Structure formats: structure tokens, C-alpha cells
Amino acid sequence: MAMPLIRTFRDCATYSKTFAPYLPQLTAFPRDILASIPNLGALQQVYTSTNPIISGLAFSIALFPVFFGMSEVTGNYSQVDRVWGVLPTLYHIHYALWARLAGVPTQKVNAVLLFSLCWTTRLTFNYWRRGGYQAGSEDYRWKLIRDRIGRPAFLALNVVFTSSLQSVLLWSVTNPTYILLLTSRLSPALTPVDMAFTGMLLSLVGMTWLADQQQWDYHAAKHSYQETARVPSGWTRAQMERGFNTTGLWRYSRHPNFASEQSIWLTLYAWGCYSSGTLYNWTGFGVLSYLLIFAGSTPITEGTSSGKYPQYKVYQERVGRFIPKLFGKGWDEAEMEKRGNEVVAEAEGKGSGGKKQKAG
Incomplete structure (x- = not known):
């Protein structure tokens, strides 16, 4: 029997009824x-x-040797990163296809698939635009980690995480869709709340598009400025020389694209909880792991930025990493344009003075 016997919505989110009995099928x-x-x-x-x-889990595990082999042969450890925006949608396609073949109502799964296809389109477009599919391209964060921990330790990391658990992670964030598939058997039609969740997911995808486009526009302008020494229209010289974007959504969040990305999978999880009438359920482990990936990798990105750009430390103090700061002084473009280097010097002086005072 491929599907569990469920009588209530809460049954749809019960691990012992909907997942554990089917593990032998793996x-x-x-x-x-x-x-x-x-x-x-x-x-x-x-x-x-x-x-x-x-069957989705089996596919994610089957990818282990593929990712590991390609990474070791090419020396490029960004194999999973290259399909990051594709695999979750493949799992959603899988759920939609399975439901059709098995005669299970598909309205909710179709709604998830709609947002997922838009999400994949956005990530694939941005990855292609950055030249991510060029031969030899690799996420610089893996290079930094490899340099820090050494080749033997990095090989172990590749075995247990980079080429393996990351693949399972991209399956696990789609687990709430399985709950939606199960609840469809009890309530096939899309409710107004279901449509609201779909709208929220599409809006968050749109926000990631906007954040990525604002970042792209800034770096295109900066590249032009570096080549011609002329400030592009719509920008100031201070913004170009600062080296990082502080306009648009980036004025309120240091990583608005990452914030939207994480919110997408939190929203899908919340949808699964709502549909099953639960405050939390076992599929939350997937989204939690996803959030931990961002929590672990973002400091590496910021460490590089703070080392390259003098004003970035001030930016870190005044602008939230993901969520905008509600208290304290925010980013003031006019102030930073007038006395940017002075503000940086003051911040660095306070930091060094605080360390001296603490040490004494």
C-alpha cells in the first residue's frame, strides 16, 4: 500500500503513520x-x-555518488549548488505526477508546483546570468573552507555533507508538500486560505527577484564606474566607491534575497501545518536544516565583505542581517556620503577601545 490510511487531518502530519511505516520501501x-x-x-x-x-528520498540518496564523483574528478565542490534551484522543483513535479497517476486530487500540489516553477526560473536565471554554469566556476565559500580546514578534513566534509546531506536537505524542504498531498484526500479543493498561502509564496519569489535585480543593477553600475571613472546615472560616487549595495531592499536588510528565500520554505511549512491542523510537525526538520545552512554560510560571505570594504562594518551595525532592525540608528545614506570614512574610523576606534578596556 503506497499511501497511509488517514481519518483526520492531524493523521496527515503524524510521523508514525505517514512516514515510518514506509521506510522499508527505501x-x-x-x-x-x-x-x-x-x-x-x-x-x-x-x-x-x-x-x-x-521514492523522492531514494532519488536524493542516489545522487550522492554522482555529486561526489563529479566534485572529486573536476575539483569543483559546487555540484549541489548548481542544481540548488532545480531539485526542490523536481520533487514537486514528482508529487504532482505521482498524484495524477495514483488518482489523488492535485489542486494543492499544483499550487505548490506553480510557485516552485517560478522559484526555479528565478534561481536558474540568476545562476546563468552570473556565469555559474561556466566550466570551472565554484562557490568561493567552499574554497575558503577548504583552505581553512585542509584537504583531508575537506574530503570528509564532502563525503558526509557537501555531496550527500545537502542533497537530502533539498528533498526535506519539500516534505510539507507530502502533507498537502495527504490532506488533499480529505479536502481536495483549494480553500481561500490555500490560495492566500500560494499568493504569499509567489510574493516572496517576487521579492527575491527584486532583491537580486537591485544587486545586479548595483554591481553593473559599479563595474561601469571602475572601467570609465564616470558615475552612472541614478547613482552617486560615494555609492560606487563604497563597493557594496545599500539601496532598495538592501538598505533595510543585508541579505534581503536570503531572507525571502528562507521565508519561502517557512511559509510552505506553515501551509502544511495549517492544512493538517498542527502547530508543528516532523517536516519542520527540513526547513530548520535549511535555515541552519544560511546561518552557517552567511558569516563566511560577510567576513569576506567586511575585509574588502571599510564601511561594511558600519553597515553590519546599522542594518539587520536578514530582518530589518526595529530599534537603533539605521542606514543613513546622506550621512554616509558626507562622512563615510570618518564614521568607519569612529566605529573602528570604539571597537578597539572597547577591547582595550575589556582587556584591562
């Missing part, structure tokens, strides 16, 4: 697939008779 599924390859009808039967969350 080992049987690859074997059955290989045995059925010559026969399309048999393949479909294996596919629909396997719980969809388990």
Missing part, C-alpha cells in the same frame, strides 16, 4: 526499479505502489 524501490526497466507498465506500477516521499 531499499526495495531501487531493486524493483532495476528489475522493471524493460517494461514501462511495470515501471509505472513500481512507481505508483511506492510511497512518494520514499
Whole structure:
């Protein structure tokens, strides 16, 4: 039996009823697939008779040797990063396809798939625009980590996380969609609340588009300024020489794109909780792991920026990392344009003075 027997909405979010009983299928599924390859009808039967969350997990695990092998052969450890914006949508396509073949209502899953396709389009476009698919391109953060911990430790990291757990992570953030699939059997139609969640997800995708475009516009203007020494229209010389963007959404959040990205998966999780009538459930482990990835990687990015740009430390003090600061002095563009270097010197002086006083 591919799907659990559920009688209430809360049953849809119960780990012991909806996930644990199907774990044995994890080992049987690859074997059955290989045995059925010559026969399309048999393949479909294996596919629909396997719980969809388990077959999704099996696929994420099957990618381990692919990512590891490619990273070790090419020396490029950004293999998972390259498909970061694609894999979650593949899992959503999988849920939508499975539901159709199994005769399960698809309205809610279709709504998730709509937002997910928009999300993938945005990430894929930005990755391509930055030249991410060029041969040899690698996320600089992996290079920094490799340099810090050394090759042997980094090999271990690649085995247990970079090429493995990251793949499972991208499956796990889509787990709330499985709950939505289950609740569809009890309530097939999209409710106004379901449509509101869909609208929120699409709005957050739009916010990531806006933040990325503002960042792209700034760096395009900065590149032009560096080549011609002429300040592009709509910008000031101080903004160009500062080296990092402080306009638009970036005036209120140091990483508005990351904030929107995390909010997307929190919203999907909240949707699953609402549909199942639970305040929290086991699918939260996926989104929590996703948030921890950002919590761990963002300081590496900021460490590089603070080392390159003198005013970045002031920016860190006045602007929230993800969420805008509600108290204290925010970013003042006019002030920083008049006395940017002076403000930086004051901040650095306070920092060094505080350390001396503490040490004494």
C-alpha cells in the first residue's frame, strides 16, 4: 500500500503513520526499479505502489555518488549548488505526477508546483546570468573552507555533507508538500486560505527577484564606474566607491534575497501545518536544516565583505542581517556620503577601545 490510511487531518502530519511505516520501501524501490526497466507498465506500477516521499528520498540518496564523483574528478565542490534551484522543483513535479497517476486530487500540489516553477526560473536565471554554469566556476565559500580546514578534513566534509546531506536537505524542504498531498484526500479543493498561502509564496519569489535585480543593477553600475571613472546615472560616487549595495531592499536588510528565500520554505511549512491542523510537525526538520545552512554560510560571505570594504562594518551595525532592525540608528545614506570614512574610523576606534578596556 503506497499511501497511509488517514481519518483526520492531524493523521496527515503524524510521523508514525505517514512516514515510518514506509521506510522499508527505501531499499526495495531501487531493486524493483532495476528489475522493471524493460517494461514501462511495470515501471509505472513500481512507481505508483511506492510511497512518494520514499521514492523522492531514494532519488536524493542516489545522487550522492554522482555529486561526489563529479566534485572529486573536476575539483569543483559546487555540484549541489548548481542544481540548488532545480531539485526542490523536481520533487514537486514528482508529487504532482505521482498524484495524477495514483488518482489523488492535485489542486494543492499544483499550487505548490506553480510557485516552485517560478522559484526555479528565478534561481536558474540568476545562476546563468552570473556565469555559474561556466566550466570551472565554484562557490568561493567552499574554497575558503577548504583552505581553512585542509584537504583531508575537506574530503570528509564532502563525503558526509557537501555531496550527500545537502542533497537530502533539498528533498526535506519539500516534505510539507507530502502533507498537502495527504490532506488533499480529505479536502481536495483549494480553500481561500490555500490560495492566500500560494499568493504569499509567489510574493516572496517576487521579492527575491527584486532583491537580486537591485544587486545586479548595483554591481553593473559599479563595474561601469571602475572601467570609465564616470558615475552612472541614478547613482552617486560615494555609492560606487563604497563597493557594496545599500539601496532598495538592501538598505533595510543585508541579505534581503536570503531572507525571502528562507521565508519561502517557512511559509510552505506553515501551509502544511495549517492544512493538517498542527502547530508543528516532523517536516519542520527540513526547513530548520535549511535555515541552519544560511546561518552557517552567511558569516563566511560577510567576513569576506567586511575585509574588502571599510564601511561594511558600519553597515553590519546599522542594518539587520536578514530582518530589518526595529530599534537603533539605521542606514543613513546622506550621512554616509558626507562622512563615510570618518564614521568607519569612529566605529573602528570604539571597537578597539572597547577591547582595550575589556582587556584591562
